[in-house]
Amino acid sequence: MSDDLLTAKIAHGFAQLDADGDGRLTEADHVLMGESVARSLGHKEGSPAETRIVAAYTAVWRDLHLPQLPAGEQALGRAEFLAGTAALADDPVAARAVLGQLAETFLEVADTDGSGTVEPAEFFTFQRGHFPALTREQADTAFAHLDRDGDGHLSAGEFIAAIIEYWTSRDPAAPGNWWTGRDFSRPAA
Ligand SMILES: [Ca+2]
Numbered sequence: 001m002s003d004d005l006l007t008a009k010i011a012h013g014f015a016q017l018d019a020d021g022d023g024r025l026t027e028a029d030h031v032l033m034g035e036s037v038a039r040s041l042g043h044k045e046g047s048p049a050e051t052r053i054v055a056a057y058t059a060v061w062r063d064l065h066l067p068q069l070p071a072g073e074q075a076l077g078r079a080e081f082l083a084g085t086a087a088l089a090d091d092p093v094a095a096r097a098v099l100g101q102l103a104e105t106f107l108e109v110a111d112t113d114g115s116g117t118v119e120p121a122e123f124f125t126f127q128r129g130h131f132p133a134l135t136r137e138q139a140d141t142a143f144a145h146l147d148r149d150g151d152g153h154l155s156a157g158e159f160i161a162a163i164i165e166y167w168t169s170r171d172p173a174a175p176g177n178w179w180t181g182r183d184f185s186r187p188a189a
């Protein structure tokens with residue numbers, strides 16, 4: 001199977017994670033992402049909810065990315081991010097550990113009503129924080145793919161599988177390819 005799809009997904013993902021667009025992933029990007037997601041979820045600037053979400057994002061930076069960097073290094077370059085993430089595709093155990101942990105953090109942020117599952121409106125408001133151009137229609141289309149059993153909710157298992165597949169699967173039919181709302185079954189616009 002070709003790596004083109006996986007490379008395209010990782011590159012698309014990186015462009016969004018690199019919130020300040022300087023070509024490097026840093027703690028500052030995670031603060032911006034946390035603030036943006038908090039805003040999308042309707043939390044005011046300086047509110048305790050915003051503080052909690054920003055803390056969750058900076059924890060992702062400190063626990064997930066920073067330990068991969070050489071000592072003293074405070075930024076992860078695009079090429080290193082692409083290579084490091086692609087390597088996870090061939091290491092399912094590491095992928096599950098690293099991305100599973102990330103997914104659990106995201107699930108807690110996205111599940112605003114605390115039901116333990118993510119509903120279409122929650123999915124949209126959460127992902128719009130990462131992808132400001134995302135429309136409700138795109139989010140709903142993505143949701144329908146990610147909701148594997150079609151019960152109208154993303155269970156923890158469906159939510160986690162979506163994130164793991166997005167970042168590691170080379171299978172064009174993997175539901176998780178829809179994680180960001182972009183349709184990778186079509187050529188990039
Ligand atoms: Ca929920």
Ligand SMILES: [Ca+2]
Binds near residue numbers: 148149158
């Ligand atoms: Ca479901």
